[in-house]
Amino acid sequence: MSMDPFERLPLPEPESSDAEALAPEGGNAVSDGGFLRNMFHVFTENKLAVISAVFLIFIVVFCFIGPDLYVTNQTNTQDALLNSTQNSPPSSAHWLGTDESGFDVLGRLMYGGQISLIVGFFAALVATVIGIAYGALSGFFGGWFDAALMRFVDIGLSIPVLFLLIALVTIYRPTATMLIVVIAAVSWLVPARLIRAETLTLRTREYVQAVRVMGGTRKRIIGRHIVPNSVGTIVVFATFDVADSILLLAALGFLGLGVPAPQTDWGTMLSNGVNFASNGYWWEIYPVGLCIVLVVVALNYIGDALRDSLEVRLQRR
Amino acid sequence: MMKHSLRRLVVSGITASALTMGVITVAPTLATSAGAASSSVVTWAEAPQSPPNYIFPFMGLQFFSVSNINQFQFLMYRPLYWFGNGTSPNLNPSLSLASNPTYSNNNTTVVVKLKNYKWSNGESVTAQDIMFWMNMLHADKENWADYSSGALPDNLKSVTVDSPTQVTFTLTSSTNPYWFTYNELSQITPMPVAWDIAATGAAPGSGGCSAAAYATADAKCDAVYNFLSKQAGYDPADPEGTNNSLSTYATNPIWQVVDGPWKLTKFDSSGNITMVPNKTYSGPVKPTISQFKEVPFTTDSAEFNALVSGSIDVGYLPAQNITSPTSDPLNPSENNSRLSGNYNIYASPSWAVNYFPYNFNSNANSGNAGPIINQLYFRQAMQTLVDQPLYIKKISKGYGIPTYGPVPVAPKNSFASSYEKSNPYPYNPGKAKSLLSSHGWKVVPNGTSTCQNPGTGSNQCGKGIAKGAKLAFNLEYASGSTSLTQLMNAEKSSWAQAGINITLNSASFNTVLGNAVPCSSTESACSWTLENWGGGWIFAPDYYPTGEAIFQTNAGSNSGDYSNTTNDNNIQKTISTNQSLTQYENYLAKQLPVVWQPNSVAVVEVKKSLKNVAPFDPLQQLTPERWRF
Numbered sequence: 001m002s003m004d005p006f007e008r009l010p011l012p013e014p015e016s017s018d019a020e021a022l023a024p025e026g027g028n029a030v031s032d033g034g035f036l037r038n039m040f041h042v043f044t045e046n047k048l049a050v051i052s053a054v055f056l057i058f059i060v061v062f063c064f065i066g067p068d069l070y071v072t073n074q075t076n077t078q079d080a081l082l083n084s085t086q087n088s089p090p091s092s093a094h095w096l097g098t099d100e101s102g103f104d105v106l107g108r109l110m111y112g113g114q115i116s117l118i119v120g121f122f123a124a125l126v127a128t129v130i131g132i133a134y135g136a137l138s139g140f141f142g143g144w145f146d147a148a149l150m151r152f153v154d155i156g157l158s159i160p161v162l163f164l165l166i167a168l169v170t171i172y173r174p175t176a177t178m179l180i181v182v183i184a185a186v187s188w189l190v191p192a193r194l195i196r197a198e199t200l201t202l203r204t205r206e207y208v209q210a211v212r213v214m215g216g217t218r219k220r221i222i223g224r225h226i227v228p229n230s231v232g233t234i235v236v237f238a239t240f241d242v243a244d245s246i247l248l249l250a251a252l253g254f255l256g257l258g259v260p261a262p263q264t265d266w267g268t269m270l271s272n273g274v275n276f277a278s279n280g281y282w283w284e285i286y287p288v289g290l291c292i293v294l295v296v297v298a299l300n301y302i303g304d305a306l307r308d309s310l311e312v313r314l315q316r317r
Numbered sequence: 318m319m320k321h322s323l324r325r326l327v328v329s330g331i332t333a334s335a336l337t338m339g340v341i342t343v344a345p346t347l348a349t350s351a352g353a354a355s356s357s358v359v360t361w362a363e364a365p366q367s368p369p370n371y372i373f374p375f376m377g378l379q380f381f382s383v384s385n386i387n388q389f390q391f392l393m394y395r396p397l398y399w400f401g402n403g404t405s406p407n408l409n410p411s412l413s414l415a416s417n418p419t420y421s422n423n424n425t426t427v428v429v430k431l432k433n434y435k436w437s438n439g440e441s442v443t444a445q446d447i448m449f450w451m452n453m454l455h456a457d458k459e460n461w462a463d464y465s466s467g468a469l470p471d472n473l474k475s476v477t478v479d480s481p482t483q484v485t486f487t488l489t490s491s492t493n494p495y496w497f498t499y500n501e502l503s504q505i506t507p508m509p510v511a512w513d514i515a516a517t518g519a520a521p522g523s524g525g526c527s528a529a530a531y532a533t534a535d536a537k538c539d540a541v542y543n544f545l546s547k548q549a550g551y552d553p554a555d556p557e558g559t560n561n562s563l564s565t566y567a568t569n570p571i572w573q574v575v576d577g578p579w580k581l582t583k584f585d586s587s588g589n590i591t592m593v594p595n596k597t598y599s600g601p602v603k604p605t606i607s608q609f610k611e612v613p614f615t616t617d618s619a620e621f622n623a624l625v626s627g628s629i630d631v632g633y634l635p636a637q638n639i640t641s642p643t644s645d646p647l648n649p650s651e652n653n654s655r656l657s658g659n660y661n662i663y664a665s666p667s668w669a670v671n672y673f674p675y676n677f678n679s680n681a682n683s684g685n686a687g688p689i690i691n692q693l694y695f696r697q698a699m700q701t702l703v704d705q706p707l708y709i710k711k712i713s714k715g716y717g718i719p720t721y722g723p724v725p726v727a728p729k730n731s732f733a734s735s736y737e738k739s740n741p742y743p744y745n746p747g748k749a750k751s752l753l754s755s756h757g758w759k760v761v762p763n764g765t766s767t768c769q770n771p772g773t774g775s776n777q778c779g780k781g782i783a784k785g786a787k788l789a790f791n792l793e794y795a796s797g798s799t800s801l802t803q804l805m806n807a808e809k810s811s812w813a814q815a816g817i818n819i820t821l822n823s824a825s826f827n828t829v830l831g832n833a834v835p836c837s838s839t840e841s842a843c844s845w846t847l848e849n850w851g852g853g854w855i856f857a858p859d860y861y862p863t864g865e866a867i868f869q870t871n872a873g874s875n876s877g878d879y880s881n882t883t884n885d886n887n888i889q890k891t892i893s894t895n896q897s898l899t900q901y902e903n904y905l906a907k908q909l910p911v912v913w914q915p916n917s918v919a920v921v922e923v924k925k926s927l928k929n930v931a932p933f934d935p936l937q938q939l940t941p942e943r944w945r946f
Contacts, residue, residue, distance in 0.1 A: 077803070078704070078810040081711045100637055101803055102711075173822060256616075256796065260821055261806045275618045275637050275799050278625065278655055 131191025139199025365797030368588020
């Protein structure tokens with residue numbers, strides 16, 4: 001008599017007294033609402049991440065809705081010079097004082113924050129998308145194709161980022177769009193490597209093999225299986241990359257290569273403020289410095305928490 | 318700010334030092350050589366991003382700057398006549414290589430007698446050295462930045478060497494002696510016979526330019542010019558090429574033959590320069606310090622930090638670090654408290670007018686830029702939106718003098734007319750808008766105005782301006798100076814009120830200087846519209862401010878190629894007769910060949926232990942041979 005190797009043999013019913021002893025290590029898996037709910041639960045266990053998320057929401061509201069509530073001139077230098085006192089300390093008229101051109105510093109924080117956040121977010125988005133596509137293709141196809149693509153990445157990573165940025169920004173006139181492109185151009189290399197490594201692992205998994213056996217196309221394998229299963233790595237990286245992009249923009253601004261005036265970004269504000277450090281105009285340095293530091297720290301905490309949230313082993317079983 | 322003229326002065330607004338200057342904001346990087354000054358070493362701060370970049374005294378407009386000439390070349394290669402006497406720009410006989418020129422034959426004959434000066438190779442400075450310059454000028458006048466049509470050498474019938482110490486110039490017609498001394502002879506820098514070569518290692522004089530009779534050796538002189546230019550890093554056949562010779566300046570034996578008080582021992586492309594006394598200097602004031610160092614800065618803030626640390630002996634106080642505004646630009650107020658313990662503060666006005674040029678031939682803006690700039694009403698609208706008093710008060714902290722015309726107002730002189738001083742185009746946004754709208758433009762405040770009524774009628778946009786043409790232009794300005802950046806942003810905002818949409822872009826001083834050169838609308842490189850190196854023009858070597866070098870048609874330093882027959886005639890009258898400058902200056906004050914800008918007064922900081930630095934001549938010349946500890 002042939003025997004179906006997959007036929008399940010009836011298992012003896014455990015005696016109730018043995019149930020506890022037979023439970024898997026870590027407890028029985030339970031369904032308490034699905035992946036997203038578990039993820040949210042893990043995330044909220046990290047109090048710093050929650051505080052960071054709230055802070056980040058506050059900053060976004062501050063930068064994008066704040067100017068509608070706290071209306072100031074941030075574009076007309078002539079009017080600012082004419083109608084304001086330069087470098088005046090905080091007062092009821094200007095809550096965080098004015099800068100060297102007479103612009104209200106609080107309003108400028110909002111105005112500059114818009115550019116910093118937009119550039120940071122979109123540069124990270126573009127870098128991540130490019131990195132995903134590049135890394136997934138490289139890892140999936142392997143062989144000489146992978147080697148060639150990764151050597152290119154190695155070359156890119158061997159060039160100092162700031163040097164490359166300065167060169168690019170010097171060649172191309174720095175606008176917000178151009179800064180997004182330029183920062184993304186130097187930021188996609190790391191995610192490309194991460195995704196490529198993830199792909200190398202995923203492509204040998206059984207479910208990928210199964211798709212191959214069933215005649216699934218490469219496009220389908222990459223698009224429907226490899227990339228979605230790398231989402232944890234992608235989301236975490238993207239979060240950190242937003243922070244990195246904001247810092248890169250701040251560095252460029254500090255070097256005088258940020259967006260052209262009268263536009264501003266936080267790095268440019270900091271650079272301008274430093275010119276007056278010796279004059280004791282603290283309001284032109286500390287607030288914007290704090291904004292940069294706190295937003296970057298907040299993004300890093302959020303990234304840490306997301307990494308934990310997306311790690312299945314840390315989710316409640 | 319500083320200037321740049323004899324040159325184009327370097328950046329204005331910087332309230333720079335005896336010197337030039339020019340703005341980005343790269344992390345403050347004090348040159349490595351700017352260590353603590355020792356008792357016999359004097360360290361001087363260059364203007365930000367404005368290091369000297371050319372050593373050969375015969376040069377074109379792209380190198381014709383205060384930083385190259387007054388603050389570098391003159392220390393080694395003395396001009397025939399030295400100008401700058403105390404706080405005046407007048408002729409200084411005691412520092413000149415020749416006695417005052419004598420005029421005769423109805424001012425058509427000029428005799429120059431040399432004093433006893435020596436080159437560092439032991440040879441005397443002779444009439445042949447003057448002839449060397451004159452022959453080169455005849456052969457390559459188009460490559461000399463101060464050339465203007467009808468002036469030197471066009472106005473010479475002959476030049477003869479009468480003896481080793483005497484040269485006679487015979488002119489084609491009677492001239493204004495004052496003008497000829499102050500604007501023509503002033504251009505001459507005698508060159509040593511050792512430079513008269515056309516190949517490395519050739520025998521001195523083998524080039525055949527110095528010993529030839531006047532105007533008889535153009536081909537030979539041209540070869541010598543090409544050779545010396547290449548030695549200095551400029552290839553006349555490849556004007557856009559990179560200067561790869563900067564690092565050889567201190568070692569090339571050609572440049573070691575000097576007649577000035579200093580010899581070059583170190584020079585790098587960043588602007589770190591070291592000079593030591595020329596032990597054979599035969600002039601009246603000999604150096605006592607052992608070394609003179611020029612140190613570069615990327616920003617004026619970096620320079621201020623160096624002042625605070627005490628690592629430089631002579632520098633400038635950036636406008637943003639002036640803590641006590643002044644009500645009189647010629648008298649400094651209290652020094653910054655962080656410097657007052659170590660430094661004395663001085664105000665040093667320049668014999669200059671501050672402006673930046675329009676490119677009258679610009680092919681930008683779909684070819685509309687040039688025709689728009691050629692319209693007087695447009696230039697009036699632009700000037701009417703420049704609020705100079707406000708900028709001087711708020712940005713320069715009072716250390717500035719308005720510029721409303723082509724003649725300097727300070728130091729006090731008899732040339733500036735009351736009309737020019739009166740500000741013919743006071744700040745008036747309403748007037749600017751009406752000027753544009755009355756000439757066929759749809760004015761869009763804070764947007765971009767467009768031409769709605771093309772044509773040449775009195776109420777139309779003007780010749781060559783297409784319907785739909787936009788008032789949108791690029792303005793490149795020198796980076797490194799906070800105050801110049803502020804000024805540019807303020808003016809951009811102001812122009813926007815009339816829908817004149819200016820896109821700002823910053824670049825190094827030398828880049829801006831190199832871009833602001835005359836061009837034809839058919840050239841691809843003629844797309845620049847506005848270039849601001851930050852300091853306008855110091856009247857040197859055209860010390861008599863008749864303007865032929867910068868405003869006359871086809872003049873070598875007429876950056877924007879402004880051309881106006883009435884103006885040319887007015888200038889010629891000041892040159893050939895004793896007519897006052899009033900007619901010429903009033904006309905240009907109305908015509909606005911450039912965008913007049915506030916002229917900053919340099920605020921100079923001098924270590925208290927360093928003596929004899931002040932007074933500063935208004936030509937921003939460096940004379941460290943006078944300085945004493």
